Amino acid sequence: MTGSEESPSFRLAYVxxxxxxxxxxxxNERLPDIPLTLAQVPAAETDGLLRGGEADAAFVRLPVDRTVFSAIPLYTETTVVVVPKDHVITAADEVTLDDLADEVLFHPLDDVLDWDSPPGEPAFERPATTEDAIELVAASVGLLVVPQSLARLYHRKDLTYRPVTDAPQSSVALSWPEEATTELVEDFIGIVRGRTVNSSRGRAEAPPSTEPAKRKSTEKAPARKNPAAGGAKSGSRPQRGRAGAPKGAKRGNPRRRS
Structure with a gap:
């Protein structure tokens, strides 16, 4: 190995x-000799990060450019509205977008839901980030509709959330550049898909020790010898008398009676 070569590692970004x-x-359990580097990045930056080769794969929010990236959809999140704990909405277990029609709803610049703008009254400005919008909700200036995981990530004791049953949803996927599907990427795909340690790579490999069994199953069994004497039909058994000898056989000495 030359001084310019680096030890193998796997770089994983996530939103x-x-x-x-x-x-x-x-x-880390399966490949302890290959370090896994984690990096949290804003959702809008994952595309450029993967294109630039700064990450081998990433957990992203769909959609992605399928002409460049491969993606394995993993799950779709529940969408919630974040509200102060003393807000009237907390009286309900879940709400609809119509229930939010008279509320001021923030639309941060890093919004990950697939809509041009949220319903309700427009806010006085678009916060730069979801985290900034959460701060404004805590100040009782307006409400915020986000995936549930973001409501949990930026949790505050003075805020809570309720599901919005008819709001757009965000789906999470594992994505990587299609032209950079390396063996380490295949290893990680196997882990995400829940494959066992013996099949985690996802590459097509012939199962071990199956060929001899196939040959054995396709070989013709040798013809059995006819157990019956005198050319009797296969499967027939010689008939025996009461003394156990074949029927018709003489017992004792073959002498004539006088």
């Missing part, structure tokens, strides 16, 4: 709200 700890733990 806010995704918790990669479970998959990272399995990686």
């Amino acid at each position: 806010p709200g995704v918790t990669p700890a479970k998959w990272a733990r399995i990686w």
